[in-house]
Amino acid sequence: MIDHARHLQDHYDAHAAGDGESLVQRVCAAFLAAGCDPDALSLDEVAGIDQLHLGGRRASRSLADLGVLRPGERVLDVGCGTGGASRLLAAEYGCEVIGVDITPAFVELADWLSAATGQADHTRFLCADAALTPLPDASVDIVWCQHALMNMPDVPGVLAEWRRLLVPGGRVLLHEVVAGDNPAPLVLPVPWARTAATSHLQCREALEASLAGAGFSPLVVRDVTDAALAWRQKHARREAGEEVAGVSLPGPALIFGKVFPTMGRNLRDNLAAGKVRILEGAWRLE
Incomplete structure (x- = not known):
């Protein structure tokens, strides 16, 4: 697990290597360069840096609506990254959210962005492994997870932790990349992995079987690959323009570096070739 954590930290904060600046420092400087006040940012201004999954905020809202979130519900955002979904659920759905991520730079940035956008309360x-969180039993109503399980080698351990943390009848809301029907190797790098050894994709059937084995019953599960591919195609065109457009609001390239447009194009091509698919679903703890 130590190697797993190190690989993820190297992957998601690779752009920091050798420059001596933290991710927070780089993001703060980028907002200043874009003409924004880094101490008073809007959720619109930070959207490009805090929704590091296919579909952006639209996908998060779709999942929240699918799960029928209610004000005051306690949500655990697993693999929260820079905290964008956590802030959206707090601001738009009235939830109380705890985000957990294994990457220290992401957790530090998530705290900073929540303070800057007025969502710290x-x-x-x-900062913790999703399979071993420092939280009490039956302490959350919802487990929320977007594009994170494919970074986790111990899915049964993670699902057992979700079962421990959820109240009876609690719900899992999942928006996930899974292996497609095309068995050909992925075109790499992709946003979650630079090598095949660090990608932990499961096929849909295996993931659903793991959830069932852990005691979660499906409420609704749907394939949203077509919408995800359309979104990725649109953003690949925009990112290509940003390479020569000069100053803009911070986006994923600030984390992944110059390789990010390649990652985005490879993800688009893997989706189009049926090597990966995207699921959205809700499950209930029985």
């Missing part, structure tokens, strides 16, 4: 973030 309703979100907090922990």
Whole structure:
């Protein structure tokens, strides 16, 4: 697990290597360069840096609506990254959110962005392995997870932790990349992995079987690959323009570096070739 954590930290904060600046420092400087006040940012201004999954905020809202979130519900955002979904759920759905991520740079940035956007009172973030969180039993109503399981080698351990943390009848809301029907190797790098050894994709059937084995019953599960591919195609065109457009609001390239447009194009091509698919679903703990 130590190697797993190190690989993820190297992957998601690779752009920091050798420059001596933290991710927070780089993001703060980028907002200043874009003419924004880094101490008073809007959720619109930070959207490009805090929704590191296919579909952006639209996908998060779709999942929240699918799960019928209610004000005051306690949500655990697993693999929260820079905390964008946590802030959206707090601001738009009235939830109390704890985000957990194994990457220290992401947790530090998530805290900073929540303070800068006025969401610190309703979100907090922990640096921990998703399979071993420092939280009490039956302490959350919802487990929320977007594009994170494919970074986790011990899915049964993670699902057992979700079962421990959820109240009876609690729900899992999942938006996930899974292996497609095309068995050909992925075109790499992609946003979650630079090598095949660090990608932990499961096929849909295996993931659903794991959830069932852990005691989660499906409420609704749907394939949203077509919408995800359309979104990725649109953003690939925009990112290509940003390479020569000069100053803009911070986006994923600030984390991944110059390789990010290649990652985005490879993800688009893997989706189009049926090597990966995207699921959205809700499950209930029985």
